[in-house]
Amino acid sequence: MTKQGGPGKGQKGLRFDDDSITRQKVKKGTLRRIIPYAMRYRWPLAVLLLTTVVDAVITAASPLILKMIIDDGILPHRLGVVVWLCLGVAGLALLDALAVYVQTWCSGRVGEGLVYDLRTQVFKHVQQQSLAFFTRAQTGALVSRLNADVIGARQAVTILLSQSVSTIMTLLLVLSAMFYLSWQVTVASLVMIPFFLLPVRVISRRLQRLTRETMQLDAAMSSMMNERFNVSGAMLAKLYGRSQDEADLFAGRAGRVRDVAVGAVVHGRMLFIIVTVLTSLTTAVVYGIGGNLTIDGTLQIGTLVAMVTLLLRLYGPINQLSTMQVSVMTALVSFDRVFEVMDLEPLVAERPDARELPATTSAEGTAPDIEFDRVSFRYPSADEVSLASLESIAFRKPERTDTSWTLQELSFSAPAGKLTALVGPSGAGKTTLTHLVPRLYDPTTGTIRVGGHDIKDLTLQSLRDTVGVVTQDAHLFHDTLRANLEYARPGVSEQELVEACKAALIWDAVCALPEGLDTVVGDRGYRLSGGEKQRIALARLLVKAPPIVVLDEATAHLDSESEAAIQRALKTALAGRTSLVIAHRLSTIREADQILVVEAGRIRESGTHEELLAAGGLYADLYHTQFAQQAPEPAQVGADRA
Numbered sequence: 294m295t296k297q298g299g300p301g302k303g304q305k306g307l308r309f310d311d312d313s314i315t316r317q318k319v320k321k322g323t324l325r326r327i328i329p330y331a332m333r334y335r336w337p338l339a340v341l342l343l344t345t346v347v348d349a350v351i352t353a354a355s356p357l358i359l360k361m362i363i364d365d366g367i368l369p370h371r372l373g374v375v376v377w378l379c380l381g382v383a384g385l386a387l388l389d390a391l392a393v394y395v396q397t398w399c400s401g402r403v404g405e406g407l408v409y410d411l412r413t414q415v416f417k418h419v420q421q422q423s424l425a426f427f428t429r430a431q432t433g434a435l436v437s438r439l440n441a442d443v444i445g446a447r448q449a450v451t452i453l454l455s456q457s458v459s460t461i462m463t464l465l466l467v468l469s470a471m472f473y474l475s476w477q478v479t480v481a482s483l484v485m486i487p488f489f490l491l492p493v494r495v496i497s498r499r500l501q502r503l504t505r506e507t508m509q510l511d512a513a514m515s516s517m518m519n520e521r522f523n524v525s526g527a528m529l530a531k532l533y534g535r536s537q538d539e540a541d542l543f544a545g546r547a548g549r550v551r552d553v554a555v556g557a558v559v560h561g562r563m564l565f566i567i568v569t570v571l572t573s574l575t576t577a578v579v580y581g582i583g584g585n586l587t588i589d590g591t592l593q594i595g596t597l598v599a600m601v602t603l604l605l606r607l608y609g610p611i612n613q614l615s616t617m618q619v620s621v622m623t624a625l626v627s628f629d630r631v632f633e634v635m636d637l638e639p640l641v642a643e644r645p646d647a648r649e650l651p652a653t654t655s656a657e658g659t660a661p662d663i664e665f666d667r668v669s670f671r672y673p674s675a676d677e678v679s680l681a682s683l684e685s686i687a688f689r690k691p692e693r694t695d696t697s698w699t700l701q702e703l704s705f706s707a708p709a710g711k712l713t714a715l716v717g718p719s720g721a722g723k724t725t726l727t728h729l730v731p732r733l734y735d736p737t738t739g740t741i742r743v744g745g746h747d748i749k750d751l752t753l754q755s756l757r758d759t760v761g762v763v764t765q766d767a768h769l770f771h772d773t774l775r776a777n778l779e780y781a782r783p784g785v786s787e788q789e790l791v792e793a794c795k796a797a798l799i800w801d802a803v804c805a806l807p808e809g810l811d812t813v814v815g816d817r818g819y820r821l822s823g824g825e826k827q828r829i830a831l832a833r834l835l836v837k838a839p840p841i842v843v844l845d846e847a848t849a850h851l852d853s854e855s856e857a858a859i860q861r862a863l864k865t866a867l868a869g870r871t872s873l874v875i876a877h878r879l880s881t882i883r884e885a886d887q888i889l890v891v892e893a894g895r896i897r898e899s900g901t902h903e904e905l906l907a908a909g910g911l912y913a914d915l916y917h918t919q920f921a922q923q924a925p926e927p928a929q930v931g932a933d934r935a
C-alpha cells in the first residue's frame with residue numbers, strides 16, 4: 294500500500310522523481326534477451342525490412358526522375374519523355390504506397406504479436422508470485438507494466454529494426470543522390486546541421502525523462518483510483534469524512550501529470566520547431582547558392598528542383614537519427630522493466646522434480662495428517678519479494694532485523710480426520726501458521742509434512758487440491774453465485790452445487806435471492822450478509838471437497854440462529870477431514886480433538902478443552918476472558934453435540 298504523509302499534505306513518502314524510476318539505465322544484455330522475442334517473427338520482420346528498403350530507394354529516386362522530367366523533357370520540349378517519366382513517377386508512387394501498406398501490416402503483426410507474448414508471460418509470471426509480493430506491489434504499478442511498458446517494449450523492436458534501417462538507408466541514398474547532382478550545394482546545405490543536432494539531443498533526453506515520469510505518475514494515479522473506488526476504500530473515505538481530502542490528494546497527483554505532460558508537449562513541439570527552422574534555412578541556402586549556379590549555367594534548373602526536394606527528404610531521417618538513440622533507450626528501458634518483473638523469482642516455487650500428493654478422500658481415516666517439524670517463519674523483507682518501482686516507494690533502509698520471527702520452533706501434529714483448534718491472543722501468529730500449509734508462504738526453517746510428504750516436494754497443484762481454505766472475510770468475485778461456486782471445481786454438476794449449498798445451510802437463502810444461483814454477487818453485485826457470505830464460502834469449500842480444511846472462523850457476533858446454522862454447516866464441512874481451525878467460538882473449541890494455544894509465535898500449551906482448563910495456564914486465562922461468556926445453556930450444548 295502507498296505510504297502517505299496524509300491526504301492533501303506533502304507526499305514525502307512518494308518519490309516519483311526517484312532516479313531509480315525515471316533515470317533507469319538499460320541493463321547489460323537486454324538487447325540479447327530481446328532477440329529471441331524478435332526471432333519468433335522472423336518472416337514478417339524480413340518482409341518489413343525489405344519493404345523499408347524499397348521505400349527508401351523510391352524516396353531517393355523520385356526527385357531524380359523529377360530532374361529528368363524538367364531537364365530532359367520540359368526544357369528541350371520532348372513530350373514523349375515527359376509522359377513516360379510521369380508514368381514512371383506514378384508507378385513508383387503506387388509501388389511505394391504498396392510497400393508502405395505491407396510495411397505497416399508487418400510492423401503491426403510483429404509489434405502486436407510481441408505485446409501479446411510479453412503480456413501473457415508477465416501475467417502468468419505475476420500469478421506465480423507468492424502472497425508476499427501481492428501484499429507489497431501496487432496494483433496500478435503492476436497494471437502499468439502490462440500496459441504502458443509492454444507497449445513501450447514493442448517500440449524497441451519496431452524502432453530498432455524498421456526505423457533504423459529506414460533512416461540509415463534513406464540518409465545514404467538521398468545524400469548520394471545530392472552529391473551526385475551537386476557536391477557544392479550539398480556541402481553548403483550540410484554545414485548547418487551540426488549546430489542543430491546538439492539542442493535536438495538535449496531536448497530529446499529531457500523528453501525521454503518526461504515520458505517516463507508521465508508513465509510513473511499515471512500508474513500512481515490509477516493505483517489511487519483502484520484503491521479509492523472499491524467498496525471498502527469508498528466506505529472508509531465516507532466514514533472518516535475525508536472525501537474532500539481525497540479529492541485534493543487526487544487533484545495534486547492529476548496536477549503533476551498535467552505539469553509533466555505540458556513539459557512533454559512543449560519539448561516535443563520544440564523539436565519540431567528546430568527541424569522546421571533548419572529546413573527553411575537550408576532551403577534558403579540551397580536556393581541562394583543553387584540559384585547562383587543555375588544563373589551561371591553550372592546547374593540545370595531541374596537539378597536545383599531535385600536538390601530542394603531531396604533536401605526536404607533528408608531532414609526527416611536526420612531528425613530521427615538525432616532522437617533515435619533516445620527513442621531506442623526509452624524503448625529498451627521499457628523492455629528492462631518488463632524483464633525486471635519476469636526476473637523476480639517467485640519465493641514459493643515448485644521443485645523441478647516435484648511429485649503429486651497421492652489423491653485422498655475425506656472419508657473417515659483416509660485424509661492425510663499435517664505435521665509441523667521445528668518450523669520457524671519470518672515475513673520476507675521488501676527487497677526479497679518486490680521491486681521498488683512496483684511500490685512507488687524507493688527502499689531507503691532495511692525494514693527488519695533478523696530477530697523479528699513471527700513463528701518460532703513450532704512442532705505439532707494435526708491428526709488425520711480430526712479437528713485441531715488454534716487459539717491465542719491477537720497477533721500471536723495463528724493466521725500466519727495456517728498460511729504455511731497451502732504454501733502461501735514457505736517456512737524460513739523447518740519442515741511441514743502432509744500425509745508424511747514434505748510439502749516442498751509436492752506439486753503446488755496437488756497440494757492446493759488437497760488443502761481447502763476458508764478465510765474470515767471470504768472473497769467473492771463480481772460474478773454469479775454459480776460462477777463463484779464453480780471456481781472451486783469447474784464442471785461441477787447442478788446437483789452437486791445444490792447439495793453443497795444445502796450442506797452449508799445456505800440453500801434457502803440462495804433460493805430467496807432475486808435470481809437464485811444466477812444472482813451476481815461480489816464487490817459490485819448483490820451484498821450478502823456476513824453470515825451468508827461465510828456459508829457461501831463453506832459451500833465453495835464443499836464443492837471442492839478437499840481432504841484438509843484450514844478455516845478462520847468469523848469473529849463477527851452473529852445472532853444465535855445464524856450462529857447455530859454456521860455451527861451445523863461447519864460440522865458437515867469438517868466431518869472426516871483433517872481440520873486446522875482458528876477458533877473464535879467456544880462451541881468449536883469444545884468440538885476440537887486437540888487445542889493448540891499460540892502466543893508470540895510459539896505453541897505454549899496443547900491438549901483438550903478439559904485438560905487445558907484443568908492445567909490452569911494460558912488457555913484457562915483466555916477461556917475466562919474470551920470464551921466463558923459464550924457458554925451456551927447446557928441444553929444447547931447437548932443439542933449441538935447430538
Ligand SMILES: Nc1ncnc2c1ncn2[C@@H]1O[C@H](COP(=O)(O)OP(=O)(O)OP(=O)(O)O)[C@@H](O)[C@H]1O
Pocket residue numbers: 425428672699717718719720721722723724725726
Ligand atoms: N504480510 C505480512 N507482512 C509482515 N508481517 C505480517 C504480515 N501479516 C502479518 N504480519 C505480522 O505477523 C504477526 C502475526 O500475525 P497473524 O495475522 O498471524 O496473527 P493472528 O494470531 O492471526 O492474529 P489475529 O487473531 O488478530 O488475526 C503480527 O505481528 C503481524 O503484524
